[in-house]
Amino acid sequence: MMDKRYDAKAAEAQWYPFWENNGFFGASPDDGGKPYSVVIPPPNVTGILHMGHALNQTIQDVLVRWHRMRGDNTLWIPGTDHAGIATQNVVEKALRKEGKRRQDLGREKFVERVWEWKKQYGGTIVHQQRKLGNSTDWSRERFTFDEGCSRAVARVFTQLYDEGLVYKGNYIVNWCPRCGTALANDEVEHEPNHGGFWYVRYPVAGSAKGVAGESYKDYVMVATTRPETLPGDTAVAVNPKDDRYAHLVGKTVILPLAGREIPVISDDYVDREFGTGIVKITPAHDPNDFLVGKRHGLAEINIMTDDAHMNELAGAKYCGMDRWECRKAIVADLEAGGYLDHIEEIDNQVGHCYRCHETVESRLSKQWFVKMAPLAKPAIEAVKSGETRFVPERWSKVYFNWMENIQDWCISRQLWWGHRIPAYMLKNPGGADDGRMFVAETPEAALEKARKATGNPALQMEALEQDPDVLDTWFSSWLWPFSTLGWPEKTKDLEYYYPTCDLVTAQDIIFFWVARMMMAGMHFMGRPPFKNIVIHGIVRAADGSKMSKSKGNSLDPLELVEAYSADALRFSMALITSLDCDTKVNKEKFEIGRNFATKIWNAARFMEMNAGKSEGFSFRAFRADSALAEALGPDPALSADDRHLLMAADRACEAMDAHLSRYRIQDGALAVYDFFWTQICDWYVEYAKDVFNAGDAARSRTVLSVLASVYWRALRLLHPYMPFVTEEIAHKLGYLSAAESIMRAPFPRASGEAEKAAWKLSEDAFAYVEAKREMITAGRALRAEYRVPPSRAVAFEIAAADEAAAERLRADEGSLKSALRAESIAVSCGGGELAMPGTLVKLGTIYMPLDGLVDKAAELKRVTAELEKARGFLKGVRAKLANDNFTAHAPAAIVDDQRRKETELSAQIAKLEKLAKLFA
């Protein structure tokens, strides 16, 4: 017997291990069939599950479970990302508690320590993912820093290097002079700053030079917030559309104090409105200037040391000064030289180190790069040709926009945790750099190369020193779709499951991850890594703000699982999420899913209870969709309501396939919700009660069979969304044996032609029940409106359109009476007149005695209002029909509709008029 309440916690604790331990998540190429493969966006190994994961993984699991039930050879690969900076930070933090820095341990020991951490805590998020019910094949769990991924990374780096697509070059990084380390962009905290804005004259070359204290006659005025970087200037720039300065472009100006000549260039980067519209360009000390310099081939003059003091390139006078000291000195000298025009004050943003709060310096350094333009081209083509598709399609615009303006990718990071760059410098016996460098997949291969290059076969490993930097985390995750399938080995998995089918991710990593996977897939596999890229929104707090721990407005998926169940979390997420926009959530939303689980649980209990009264009835007998046909026999006595339910089930099956194949996760959820709740519970179960109460054993058996069969279809339709409760019910009712799982049961399909014919499923039967329900609703509305107490039975007279319809209604008398709580139902034909004085008509079809129940004045008012409304509609309909253009252009069905409406409204108005007289 099923318990009165569904115990979600117990069910979830039971079924997940059941699935995992019995291999229900597993997949193998040997099983054959149509492959359907998905790789999970690997969460950071340091991460904990948040609502974004819950949404992302719900969508994936719905698709994955749906495909698996449809019989596809379905593989969903899980894994985590080693997350260079994030992970290193976590471990460094732990070290700091011990009063140590990573330098105290040394590189090797530190990395060991990170691996230990990973072993101990790295499983957190994958255990949390299990709580959601993810049907990932855990036997294939991967890590972006595991052996296989590392091999793939080394192979990719080496190949790109050999192809000339990897190079070493200057790059500007955020540098903390106090910590002596590079900072990622998100480690720089921008804070408002109130400071000086110095207007400086740069004399045009060849113009009359003044002497100290005089103004120059011919100069350009540059405004800067960082005068101390002036010795590093290598150009001044104006906007190409700026007519004021067009004549200067191509000329040179003299750099004050230094006396060098530097060119005047034009670049879109310059804002005409800001300052003077002329900018000094210091490529070695400003990220934007660096890019401008790259575009124009300018020299990069680094004038500072690592600890933000000036070096000899700043000029002998300033060399050795701290940057702020130097600023004062240079400003004083500019003023003395007559170069300084005036000083303004300005508010801007200045970056600070997130750790020590020192002002961040932009610093030039040698970094590794990947040339992206050649990689981008085929990746753009793959989307243009439709080989890979964005869902929703509009994201392809965002993709193209970025890909067509792609910049080279800086892939080196000054960290210890990550894939070490497989480049080895040759050292001379004295220990000095030889200058030669060898890139190879393994140290041994590098040594081999070095031996050949030097012609010294005795060269030892000690002569090689590996590049100290590691690779950007994305350098391993961009290989994820094929490294997880075994690449660079030629594996069966790779051949069978690549390319993967759907990639499901949020919009914020289209550039970082999706675009790069596209490029890697095209370059190394020759084919894009996925057929569809499904982009969903971000999960936001109820007020629309971003969820964040510090704001305290974030919801914890695990708490929601605890409070409402994993099924509730999944179903509610699916129901409230549209791919097109962000999703706002609050706790109350998850009641929808919880209540739905309760609803289907109770419907199951209702069936179980009644099945017990039907001798020998077994739910197991209905596990095959063909079983109902067998149980009912060749010419079953089905009622219109039975047929309606069977058709509704067919429609739900068709709708689910249509929605999910278009990634309409929300629509699918809505379809199964409505089917279960409205069609099965609200109508058919209520109908079934009447049948069971009537005591006709054969009829009861038929209805129970229809219900059991349709319920089993609904359960499987719902399974991708709510895996746990559906599994629990499937076993509790006995549809499945103990060893089976609903997740491997076939996804339900609409009835076949033979069944449709045997069961006489027709639009006509469907429409009849719809019409009947409208009448019942109208009757109930009358009872409610006139406050007829439930205890008081009433009489209804229903007017049918013709004798055939009347006959059907008479046959249905029992269920109508029950649904309406009526003591009698009279059916007449032809629309009918008012049956008796003091009765009310509504919709022209239902009558009931109202003596002593009605306030006539109030009724008159109400009837008059309805009359007004109906007349208004009729007027509109008639105007439409009178319009020749409408009848000529509109489809016949629409015109017919309007005609029918005209007739209906006329009849309704006639009756309302009679009624008005009655109340007058």
Place this chain on the structure above:
RNA sequence: GGGCAAUUAGCUCAGUUGGUUAGAGCACUACCUUGACAUGGUAGGGGUCACUGGUUCGAGUCCAGUAUUGCCCACCA
């Protein structure tokens, strides 16, 4: 500043290629503790679809403009 979206009921959102009197959930109101379910049932109220123009027989849906909001990128020398 560049790019991309959004604006429909009190709230969160659906509304497929333009076509009946625009839907759902939550919230609200009334009645119902009916033998599956009060995490429920029945019924009800609530919308000039942001605004202005245009195309069309017909616009929530297509086009242009305006307003407001959000996101991504670049962030101001």
